[in-house]
Amino acid sequence: MAFGHDPRELLAILASGSVGSRFAIEGTLLKSVPLLLTGLSVAIAFRAGVWNIGAEGQFLTGALAAHVAAPYGLAAAIAAALVAGALWASIASLMRLWRNAPEVLTTILLNFIAIHLLGYAVNGPLQEASGKYPQSDTTAAALPTFGATELHAGLLVALVVCILAWLLLYRTTEGLRLRATGYNAAAAKHAGINVDAQLVRAMAVSGAIAGLAGGVELLGVTHRLFERFAAGYGYSGIAVALLAELHPLATLASALFFGALTTGAGELQRAANISATVATFGQAIVILTLIAFGRMRARD
Amino acid sequence: MPAIDLLLLAVVAATPLLLAVLGELVVERAGMINLGIEGMMLAAAMTSVVAAQLTHSVVLGFAGGVAGAAAVGALFGLFAMVFRADQIVTGTALNLLALGATGFVYRELQQSAIFSTAAPRIGRDLVVPLAWIVVPLVLALVVWRSMFGLRLRASGEHPAALRAAGASVHAHRWAALGVESLLVGIAGAHLALALSSGFAENMTAGRGFIALSIVIFGRWKFKGALLGTAVFGVAAAAQYALQASGRGLPFHLLLALPYVVTLLILCGIAGRVRAPEALGRAE
Numbered sequence: 001m002a003f004g005h006d007p008r009e010l011l012a013i014l015a016s017g018s019v020g021s022r023f024a025i026e027g028t029l030l031k032s033v034p035l036l037l038t039g040l041s042v043a044i045a046f047r048a049g050v051w052n053i054g055a056e057g058q059f060l061t062g063a064l065a066a067h068v069a070a071p072y073g074l075a076a077a078i079a080a081a082l083v084a085g086a087l088w089a090s091i092a093s094l095m096r097l098w099r100n101a102p103e104v105l106t107t108i109l110l111n112f113i114a115i116h117l118l119g120y121a122v123n124g125p126l127q128e129a130s131g132k133y134p135q136s137d138t139t140a141a142a143l144p145t146f147g148a149t150e151l152h153a154g155l156l157v158a159l160v161v162c163i164l165a166w167l168l169l170y171r172t173t174e175g176l177r178l179r180a181t182g183y184n185a186a187a188a189k190h191a192g193i194n195v196d197a198q199l200v201r202a203m204a205v206s207g208a209i210a211g212l213a214g215g216v217e218l219l220g221v222t223h224r225l226f227e228r229f230a231a232g233y234g235y236s237g238i239a240v241a242l243l244a245e246l247h248p249l250a251t252l253a254s255a256l257f258f259g260a261l262t263t264g265a266g267e268l269q270r271a272a273n274i275s276a277t278v279a280t281f282g283q284a285i286v287i288l289t290l291i292a293f294g295r296m297r298a299r300d
Numbered sequence: 301m302p303a304i305d306l307l308l309l310a311v312v313a314a315t316p317l318l319l320a321v322l323g324e325l326v327v328e329r330a331g332m333i334n335l336g337i338e339g340m341m342l343a344a345a346m347t348s349v350v351a352a353q354l355t356h357s358v359v360l361g362f363a364g365g366v367a368g369a370a371a372v373g374a375l376f377g378l379f380a381m382v383f384r385a386d387q388i389v390t391g392t393a394l395n396l397l398a399l400g401a402t403g404f405v406y407r408e409l410q411q412s413a414i415f416s417t418a419a420p421r422i423g424r425d426l427v428v429p430l431a432w433i434v435v436p437l438v439l440a441l442v443v444w445r446s447m448f449g450l451r452l453r454a455s456g457e458h459p460a461a462l463r464a465a466g467a468s469v470h471a472h473r474w475a476a477l478g479v480e481s482l483l484v485g486i487a488g489a490h491l492a493l494a495l496s497s498g499f500a501e502n503m504t505a506g507r508g509f510i511a512l513s514i515v516i517f518g519r520w521k522f523k524g525a526l527l528g529t530a531v532f533g534v535a536a537a538a539q540y541a542l543q544a545s546g547r548g549l550p551f552h553l554l555l556a557l558p559y560v561v562t563l564l565i566l567c568g569i570a571g572r573v574r575a576p577e578a579l580g581r582a583e
Contacts, residue, residue: 051388101566102516104335104388108509109559109566116556123552238392275407281400287393288375291385 005272017267018260024267026149030221032259034059036158037213038237039244039251039258040165041206047169047246048202049182054092054107055210056234057114058085062211063218064121067225070140077141078157078215085211086204088114093203097196103203111234122225135226143220152220159252161209166248168205178202210234232280236262239283242290258283306537313495313540314533315431316341316487320511321518321525322435323480323487328515329443330476331456331469331578335391336376337484338508339398344369344488346402349499353414358422358493365489366482372398373481381470384582395508403501415499422494427486432526435483440522452476456576459583469583484508510562517565520576528565535561 018028038055045052065084066077092106119134121127126136143152169175180188181198189195213233218225240258244250265279290296320337327334334340344365351364372394379390409415443449454462455472462469491507492499514532518524539557542549549557 053392095563095567099567101563105509105513105516106563106566108506109513109563112506112559113556113563116552116559119555120550120552124550235392235396238389239396242389275404277400277403277407279400280396281404284393284397284400287389288379288397291379291389291393292383294383296386296389 005274010268010272013268013271014264018264024263026151027263028256028260029151029155031262032255033154033158034213034217034233035236035240035258036162036252036255037216038210038233039240039255040161040248041210041213042237042241043244043246043248043251044165044169044209045202045206046241047182048178048198049185050199050202051104052089052107052203052206053104054089054110055237056230057111058088058207058210059214059234060114060118060230061085061088062214063225063229064118066215066218067126067136067139074141074143074219077219078212081211081215082208085214086208088211089203089207090200093200096199118225118229119227122227126225136224139218139223141219142223143216154216154220157216161212162248162252169248236283239287242287242296306541309540310533310537311432312428313536314529315428316491316495317507317511317532318431318529319483319487320508321514321529322439323483324511324515325520325522325525326439326443327476327480328520328579329456329576330452330473331459331576331581332380332473333387333580334376334480335388335512336372336394337511338504338506339395340369340372340484341488341508342402342502342504343372343398344485345492345503346405346499348489349419349492350414352419352493356420358420361420361493362486362489366485369485369488370481373477377474377477381473381583387580399502406499406501419493419498421497425494427490427494436522436526456578459578506559510558513562513566517568532561532565
């Protein structure tokens, strides 16, 4: 094996580090919460045929807004995260409608802008009072935790959003319109669906959920903002959604899988000093394997 | 900073970007949209440094960069053409693949001489005049004035017609990917060996995505590509100058400026923009 590691030993660490103990399972569940939310965000957008690659940026703006609104209470912080994510995503949908700028690029560019906005915030106006590190003070509100564990109420929030997303897509006419637009926009238009409105709505809902993911991660896990806050959760959401074939309920299982992978990769870094970027590599391999077997075919 | 220095800085710093724009333009003219260009350039930056360090030669470093980009390009072609996978999803996956793989290799070998000592630097930078004058001229002639170029454009506009004429759409799309791999490989190597003194994680910092935006801004034309890159380059150079002067916006907001400029560039496409008809579709 390259770089002098025994693969069997690594697999054992990956397994024990993700599901091998109560502590490990707790870690996997904690990582699954943001992945479930960003996965749902991507699934809804892709279902509607909207290329929102911007969950990363929406995650960050959601967390930023939640931190700023936290002094007004937990509910205000959550609401701020939802609204900020939706607004940040809507920049892309409006640019698409007004100027025909493809959202696949504008959402990515907005990710970079959000990253530097966060960098500015934690080095400037939101930096901790002591001014020592580029991070914020402790956020004024926090999600309640379950008993003596680190598991927080965000787990329930994510599960509720998962069910709501399924209801929206498969049990409402609005969801039917969204899916029809994604399946064949020309036919949907012909059937009298306002395709532009679907684009705007799908992007706003998708952004709101990604923003919520950021808010929940802040209020439940990190309790502070810092430069590398997003840690790729937005991009991981794409892998989560694709493995679930863009189905909200399957996203739950997919998020648990990638949660275990991420947690196991963290353990690899601690135990075998292997960079946790292997998790990113693993996500790419999963997506490529899926599309090689005919998922996400290009249109003819 | 005098205006002429600013302009020179703009031209040199935007050279990798220009090469990426030119490569992506050719690929999109052939009917594919390669979002994986970001990962292509990142992989090239790493393989160029590894090759340059192992051989102590800048030229072989550039060859290594081209090999790295070609590996990603081959994967893109395999998924987009052979497996007929969605090109946006393929490109996104390849970006994650390159980010994860280069991050892994970099941290594993961080202590070794490859990444801890300065890579050989380019002596006389021939890449800059090549990228700004020779490559656009040659590409424009080939794409707009040759039989091969006509067929390449046909595979992007009306693949069925090309097939009916007895030519292979896939062959032309592979050729376009080859051109892109060559140009983006040089771009990644130039970034690592000329503009920097080695590899850093995620050092491409979105240049691939900015290149995709400039291709659209330039309306899939070589003149537009040059103009768009020049506009972006001057804006980026102005940002360096502001940074160096220590006045104006805080540092982190200045870092966001290139991406804001690109957003504005994308929104500047007034009126109807016509992309190649078959862009992003399987053959």
